[in-house]
Amino acid sequence: MKRVFVTDITGDAIKISGNDAHHLARSLRAKRGDKLTAVDGTGNSAVIELIDFDKTTIMARRVSEIQKIISGRKIILADCLPKQNRFDNIIEKATELGVDGIEPLISERTIARPKDKLERWRRIAKESAEQCARDTIPTIGDIRTLDDWLAEISPLNSNTLLLFCWECERVTTVREVLSTVGDKNIFVLIGPEGGFTEREVLAIKSAGGISVTLGKRVLKTDTAAISVLAMINYERM
Numbered sequence: 001m002k003r004v005f006v007t008d009i010t011g012d013a014i015k016i017s018g019n020d021a022h023h024l025a026r027s028l029r030a031k032r033g034d035k036l037t038a039v040d041g042t043g044n045s046a047v048i049e050l051i052d053f054d055k056t057t058i059m060a061r062r063v064s065e066i067q068k069i070i071s072g073r074k075i076i077l078a079d080c081l082p083k084q085n086r087f088d089n090i091i092e093k094a095t096e097l098g099v100d101g102i103e104p105l106i107s108e109r110t111i112a113r114p115k116d117k118l119e120r121w122r123r124i125a126k127e128s129a130e131q132c133a134r135d136t137i138p139t140i141g142d143i144r145t146l147d148d149w150l151a152e153i154s155p156l157n158s159n160t161l162l163l164f165c166w167e168c169e170r171v172t173t174v175r176e177v178l179s180t181v182g183d184k185n186i187f188v189l190i191g192p193e194g195g196f197t198e199r200e201v202l203a204i205k206s207a208g209g210i211s212v213t214l215g216k217r218v219l220k221t222d223t224a225a226i227s228v229l230a231m232i233n234y235e236r237m
Contacts, residue, residue, distance in 0.1 A: 001047075003133055003197055004038045005126060009046045009066060014038060016058040024050075024058060035063065041126070043069040069135045073159075074185045075232060078103040078149060080192035081112040082221045090122050090222050095128035095138050097229040099188075102123040102143040106148055109194040118142065146200060153187060156208040164189035164204050165224050166196065167209040174231040177210055186232065191227045 004024060024030040038060070039045040047064035072236065077099045081087055087104065094102055102125070106113070121140045129137045136206055156162055161184045163177060179199055188210065196204065205211070214227050 001035065001037050002030065003039060003130060005035070005041050005137065006038045007040065009038050009040050009044055009048075009062060012062050014048050014060040014062055016060060017056060021056060021058045025053060030058070035117060036060070038062075039135045041095065041138050045069065045135055074100040075229070076101040076103060076185075076187050077190070077225060078105055078187055079190045079225055080105045080107045080110050080146065080221065081114065082149060082193060083112050083168070086222045087112075087114075087117075087121070088124055090225050091124045091138075091140070092128045093222075093226045094126050094229060096132045096135070097226070097233055098134075099138050099229065100136070101141065102137040103149060104143045105146045107146040107200060108197045110192040114143070125164050147203065150203055150207045154207045160185045160187065162187045162189065162204070162207065162209040163212050163228070164196075164209045165191065165214055165219075165228055166201065166211040167218050168201075169213040172210065172212050174212050174214075174228060175235055177212060178232065183236075188225070188228055188232070190221055190228070192221060198226045224233050 001039055003019055004016060004019070006016060030036070030050055032053065034050045036048055036050065037045055038048045044066050046062050046066045048060040049059045049063050050058055052059040058164050075098065077094050079087070079102065091102055118140060125140055126137050153162070161177070161181055163174065163186060189204065214224055219227060
């Protein structure tokens with residue numbers, strides 16, 4: 001069944017407008033009487049029936065009870081911003097791999113200083129969530145420094161794990177850590193081109209971070225993000 005994200009599915013009448021309406025009418029060729037799965041991006045879903053079309057809006061009615069998806073432990077990707085537009089690809093692939101939130105960070109060696117990107121990044125996350133049939137859209141946090149983010153999440157509670165990928169780590173793997181800590185919420189921290197500074201590594205470890213290796217090769221920041229998320233998914237299957 002086709003899926004569409006809507007703002008609110010609690011009422012009997014559902015309004016679909018803007019790009020979502022255009023996508024349904026033009027790309028998916030939806031028509032009156034079609035039934036779709038509507039999701040609100042936070043885990044609620046229901047079946048709706050399309051009943052009326054105009055140039056910019058589609059009206060629908062809810063024809064099923066609202067279903068609530070019970071989510072398990074959360075995965076948050078905190079990624080020091082790469083150069084160019086490679087963060088777009090990170091958001092797309094991280095959404096497909098099931099992250100619940102993405103935090104764009106600036107560290108000492110971060111070169112990129114993007115402005116006015118949040119709306120674009122949130123649109124990419126929404127479009128990717130639609131494409132991979134997710135019921136939720138990952139949140140995209142505001143851009144802030146690594147130090148500020150570490151201060152926000154510290155101290156880690158007993159149900160939360162902070163992993164950071166570090167090219168100088170040679171022993172500890174993602175599998176080894178996950179096999180010993182049980183089912184916890186996970187922060188995954190990825191460094192910038194050039195890696196973390198010595199001061200930053202100490203700060204991350206002081207915040208409770210555990211360094212992990214992704215293998216013998218030094219990976220680009222976007223490759224590292226995708227690789228570690230895939231590893232976590234595999235271990236949690």
